[in-house]
Amino acid sequence: MFKDIxxxxxxxxxxxxxxxxxPLLAIGLLLHFIFFxxxxxxxxxxxxNRKNINIGTFSIMIGVLSVIIIFILWLINYFKNNALKSFxxxxxxxxxxxxxxxxxxxxxxVTFYIPFSVGKQFHQKSYFSFAEIKERCKIISTxxxxxxxxFRQTEIDSLASGLIDSLGNTIKDEQSNNSNKNKPDxxxxxxxxAYHYKDHVIFNGKKYDQFSLxxxxxxxxxxINKEEDSMNKLQVYNWLQNQNVDEIKKLMATYMSLIxxxxxxxxFDATKWLEITYKAPNFKDFLYIQPYLKAYExxxxxxxxxxxAIVPMKGEEKKYSQYYVQQDILKDKxxxxxxAHTNAFIDLEMxxxxxYGAFGISLLLFxxxxxxxxxxxxxxxxxxxxxxxxxxxxxxxxxxxxxFYLILVTILAILFYFFLIxxxxxxxxxxxxxLNLSLWSYSAIIPILYFLVMEANKPDxxxxxxxxxxxxxxxxxxxDNVTEMFLVNIIISISILFFSSKLLxxxxxxxxx
Numbered sequence: 189m190f191k192d193i194x195x196x197x198x199x200x201x202x203x204x205x206x207x208x209x210x211p212l213l214a215i216g217l218l219l220h221f222i223f224f225x226x227x228x229x230x231x232x233x234x235x236x237n238r239k240n241i242n243i244g245t246f247s248i249m250i251g252v253l254s255v256i257i258i259f260i261l262w263l264i265n266y267f268k269n270n271a272l273k274s275f276x277x278x279x280x281x282x283x284x285x286x287x288x289x290x291x292x293x294x295x296x297x298v299t300f301y302i303p304f305s306v307g308k309q310f311h312q313k314s315y316f317s318f319a320e321i322k323e324r325c326k327i328i329s330t331x332x333x334x335x336x337x338x339f340r341q342t343e344i345d346s347l348a349s350g351l352i353d354s355l356g357n358t359i360k361d362e363q364s365n366n367s368n369k370n371k372p373d374x375x376x377x378x379x380x381x382a383y384h385y386k387d388h389v390i391f392n393g394k395k396y397d398q399f400s401l402x403x404x405x406x407x408x409x410x411x412i413n414k415e416e417d418s419m420n421k422l423q424v425y426n427w428l429q430n431q432n433v434d435e436i437k438k439l440m441a442t443y444m445s446l447i448x449x450x451x452x453x454x455x456f457d458a459t460k461w462l463e464i465t466y467k468a469p470n471f472k473d474f475l476y477i478q479p480y481l482k483a484y485e486x487x488x489x490x491x492x493x494x495x496x497a498i499v500p501m502k503g504e505e506k507k508y509s510q511y512y513v514q515q516d517i518l519k520d521k522x523x524x525x526x527x528a529h530t531n532a533f534i535d536l537e538m539x540x541x542x543x544y545g546a547f548g549i550s551l552l553l554f555x556x557x558x559x560x561x562x563x564x565x566x567x568x569x570x571x572x573x574x575x576x577x578x579x580x581x582x583x584x585x586x587x588x589x590x591x592f593y594l595i596l597v598t599i600l601a602i603l604f605y606f607f608l609i610x611x612x613x614x615x616x617x618x619x620x621x622x623l624n625l626s627l628w629s630y631s632a633i634i635p636i637l638y639f640l641v642m643e644a645n646k647p648d649x650x651x652x653x654x655x656x657x658x659x660x661x662x663x664x665x666x667x668d669n670v671t672e673m674f675l676v677n678i679i680i681s682i683s684i685l686f687f688s689s690k691l692l693x694x695x696x697x698x699x700x701x
C-alpha cells in the first residue's frame with residue numbers, strides 16, 4: 189500500500205515523496221498508539237500493594253531504541269535524492285515546506301512519551317470519578333489526624349516577638365554600616381534563633397497542649413483545595429472539642445471499610461482505634477499508631493518498611509505503639525488517583541521541550557540537506573571548540589554571564605558574515621559553514637537576551653524588611669514568564685524560517701567559485 193502511495197506522490201507531490209512524509213507519519217502515529225497502550229498498562233494501581241506494574245523505564249528504553257533505528261532507516265532513504273544539488277525546479281517556499289515536513293516527522297518520533305504519559309494518567313483517573321475520589325480522600329485525610337499526622341507550628345511568644353522587632357531594627361542599622369548587607373542568610377539565621385514558640389494552642393477559646401489532637405494536621409490531596417482542607421480539619425476539631433463521639437466513630441468506621449476494601453493490613457478495628465486515641469477532654473495522652481505494616485527499633489530510631497519515621501517537633505516524644513495500619517499505602521495510591529484528576533494531561537513545559545527538541549533535530553537535518561556534509565561537519569567541530577573556549581574564559585574571569593555575552597556576539601557576527609557574502613554574491617563555499625551555524629543558533633538570540641535582561645535586573649543585594657527578602661518586580665515578572673517567552677520564541681523562529689526560505693533558495697544560485 190505504501191509503495192502505491194509513494195508512486196502517486198512521486199508523480200504529483202515529489203517533495204512529499206522525497207521526504208517519505210506519509211509512511212513516516214503513519215509510523216509515528218502507530219508509535220504513539222503503542223505507547224498509549226503501554227502507558228495505560230503502567231497506570232495500573234494495585235491498592236493492596238502486593239504487585240506493581242512498572243514498565244516506565246523499560247518502555248522509554250525501547251522507545252528511544254526504536255526511534256534511533258527508524259531515524260537511521262529514514263535518513264538513508266531521504267538523503268538519496270536532493271533536489272537542490274540537482275538544481276530541480278522548485279517553488280520559492282519549497283525549502284520551508286520541506287523543513288516543515290522534517291519537523292513534523294521529528295516531532296512525531298520524539299514525542300512517544302506524551303501518549304505514554306497520557307495513557308498512564310487516563311488509566312489512573314478512571315478508577316474513581318472526581319466526586320468519589322474527593323470523598324474518599326477526605327476520609328483518608330481526616331483519619332490521618334488520628335493515625336500519624338504532623339503537628340502544626342504554634343504561635344510566636346509575645347515576648348519573643350518584641351525581641352525580634354528590636355533585633356530587626358539592629359540588623360537594619362548593621363546593614364547600612366557593615367559588609368554583611370549582602371548576606372541575607374546571616375540575618376535570617378539571627379532572626380530564626382530569636383524565635384520562641386508557645387507550648388499550647390487556643391481553639392474556640394480553650395487551651396490545648398501543642399501535641400494534642402486539636403493541633404494535628406491532616407494529609408493534603410490535590411483534589412481537596414486549601415480552603416476545603418482547612419474546613420475539614422476544623423470540622424474534626426469541633427467534633428473533638430464538643431466530644432461528638434458518634435461522628436468520630438463514623439469517620440473511623442468508614443476509614444476501616446476502605447482498609448478492608450483494599451485488603452490492607454491492620455491489627456485494630458474502629459472500636460479499639462477510638463479507645464486508644466480518643467482521650468477527652470485534653471486529647472493528649474493518645475497512642476501513636478504506626479502508619480506502616482512493620483516496625484522495628486534500630487539504635488533508638490524507628491523505621492517502617494524502609495521509610496524513616498517523621499522527625500518529631502522539638503519537645504515531642506514520638507514513640508509508636510504496637511498498633512499499625514497501612515496508611516502509607518492508602519495515601520500513596522489515592523494520591524496517584526487524586527493527581528491524575530487534577531493534573532493536566534499535557535504539561536506546557538513538557539510540550540515545549542519536545543517542540544524545541546524536534547525543532548533542533550529538524551534544523552540539523554535541514555542544514556545538512558541544504559549545504560554539504562563537509563561544511564556541516566566543520567560547523568559541528570567549530571561549535572564544540574568555541575563553546576569549550578568560552579566556558580574556559582568564563583571560568584577564568586569569574587563573570588558568570590560572560591559566556592552568554594560571548595555566544596550572543598558570536599551569533600550576530602556569524603549572521604552578519606553570512607549576509608555580507610550573500611548580498612555581495614561571493615563564493616558559496618565561503619558561506620556554507622556560516623549558514624549551518626546561523627540555522628542552528630538564530631533561535632537562541634531571544635532567550636539569551638531575555639536571560640541577560642533578567643540577570644541585569646536581579647538585585648545585587650537584598651533589602652531586609654519585616655524578615656523577608658525583596659527583589660525587583662520586573663525581575664519577578666521575567667522569571668514568571670519564562671515559559672511564555674519560549675513559546676513566543678519558537679513561533680518567531682518558525683516565522684523567520686518561513687520568510688528566509690526564499691533567501692536560502694536564491695543562495696543556492698550563487699556561484700561556487
